[in-house]
Amino acid sequence: MQEDVKIKLGISIGDLNGIGCEVVLKTFEDSRMLDFCTPVIFASNKTIGFQQKQLNLNIKYNGVQEASKAIDGKVNVVNVWKEVPNVKFGEATEEGGKYALKSLRAAVDALKKDDIDALVTAPVNKNNIQTEDFRFPGHTDFLEQELEGESLMFMVTEGLKVGLLTDHLAVKDVSSAINPILIRSKVRTIEKSLRMDFGIRAPKVALLGINPHSGDNGVIGKEDDEVLRPVIEEMANARHLVFGPYSADSFFGSDNYKNFDAILAAYHDQGLIPFKTLSFGKGVNFTAGLSKVRTSPDHGTAYEIAGQGKADHSSFREAVFTAISIVENRREYLELTENPLKPQRARR
Structure with missing residues (x-):
């Protein structure tokens, strides 16, 4: 793989009524993050635009219909839905769970197809995300069903x-x-x-x-x-x-x-x-043991501060860097174990 090809990092947006969008957008408000990866957010242009306006953020993003079309050097948004969800910051609503699940399913599908190299999940509410065909206590159990390992x-x-x-x-x-x-x-x-x-x-x-x-x-x-x-x-x-x-x-x-x-x-x-x-x-939070890489921050939806611009994005940013590091480590590990006698170039 060429060294100038950046890791495509998929991001599921989490509960729209929580701090998920906020920590994602704050992380990539720093344009230097684009030197490390190509972010692919699974939501919609209108949803991201609404969240930016509410949180007084200003991030340029590129709308795409599928993750494979993501462009390096830009924050990419896959338009998973066309309608405008009803956002009620700080409330655990059925609609909040519905769109969190739509984002997650689209992101995992892209991960399985190798359209993205890793997934970082923003927090969901384990109660309102439940549906007839989604009966899991969290991301980990769902991902074990969907991915190998x-x-x-x-x-x-x-x-x-x-x-x-x-x-x-x-x-x-x-x-x-x-x-x-x-x-x-x-x-x-x-x-x-x-x-x-x-x-x-x-x-x-x-x-x-x-x-x-x-x-x-x-x-x-x-x-x-x-x-x-x-x-x-x-x-x-x-x-x-x-x-x-x-x-x-x-x-x-x-x-x-x-x-x-x-x-x-x-x-x-x-x-x-x-x-x-x-x-x-x-x-x-890293889901180890699976064929694909998934990380998340160590906090929940934090409804009590949602929509107020107070959320600390440090843990989400760490989740991004950890996902990138693990993808790189796995690639090197596979090279070493698949070709044990092949001379390896020393790390710089």
Whole structure:
């Protein structure tokens, strides 16, 4: 591939009543971003024009009918719909979910056809996006259905990476959902991602305990001793650099996390509360394990500030840079692994 061909970055616009459009537009208000990628927003010219006017932004954009027609050096908008949606900033409406889903489906279709190289998703409302044919608790599960591979919710920054054994699952169902097959699968997925997507040759992974104090030798639950420990020991014997289970309450506060390339948490809040506490505004949600690259910011629709021009676009911008980096890392990884004996040009 020629070095002057920029990565085409697809963007689903999220809930129009939230801050999705705002963080997208603020990110590309800086024209220097066009040096790194060619953005392709899945919405409509009228929708983007309306949002710009409401938010007092001024970004020149190029309307196209399909992502394959996107032009380098410009912010491109694929016209997914012709009508003008009724935007009610700060409200969770059925219409807001309808157009978020239209944007997402169009973007994923372009991703599957290789019309875009990666996807960055703006936040959706998990309730109003539900339809008869869309019954998913979030982007991750939908993307696993649409793309090849086994998904892993992977929250990443430069110095902290947290994956989840279970993601959008009720706490009461967590322990019964964790079994040896799931643990092995998630560990292998996180190891492969660290190698392929982040260039870490020998990744070290820590697993957090399911119960408080990792069960305290069975006093507070037997799952850690009966499910987690045997699999960790088995994988360690097979030369995987896997360690644990660690008591989650002290793991992050003691800075133990810095000794590992990634941490695998048992459930959503166990991993995301410390991650967002340490990295909020810089964190990125990456769907690892799939054939295509998808990232998103580490926040939601933020209805309480929608339409007011107050949204911080730092996390969305990080999601853009992370997607670009992962695409480049994957391309280099594939070159190295497909042609292991071929001399490689040194990185500049």
